[in-house]
Amino acid sequence: MTDWLEILKQETATGERMSREVPEMLTHPEISEQQVRTLFSALEKQVDFAEKLRLALEKFDHDFPVITAAERLEERYADLAATVAEKLKAMRR
Template sequence: MTDWLATLREQAKVGEEMAEEVSRMLSNPDISLQQASRLYNALEQQAQFTEKLARVLEESGHDFTVVEAAEALEELFNELAASAAGKVKQLQQ
């Protein structure tokens, strides 16, 4: 049986590392619109995946701590996608 809490905690660590890298990428003055758009698309896909995962875990009756961990991961990717979307808008102007 999958230890979802351990898996989600591991993914949260990866997500935090990604957050640092995304921040560096978005603050780079040489980032192109195409690069920012690709980054946004990748982050948005991950946010959608983690949203679905959280719902499936909740509907499957997993413990609240597991669902909460999945929702925290979802929130992280939503925030990262929103940051990238903001950069895309900025570069389009």
């Protein structure tokens, strides 16, 4: 059986790390448009995965705090993706 709580724990740790690393990456003077596009694509996949994780947790009737943690994770990845999209937009000007 899938350990959804362990997956959430691991993904939350990854999301926290990415929240620190992504802004640093975006300020690097030599980051290329292709690298930013690749980062955006990866974050979009994380948003999709976090949504599927949240839906699975809801399906298996996990407690409200667990669902809330999954929602926060989904929002974190969506916010990071939006930040990267803004950087990409700025690079194209």
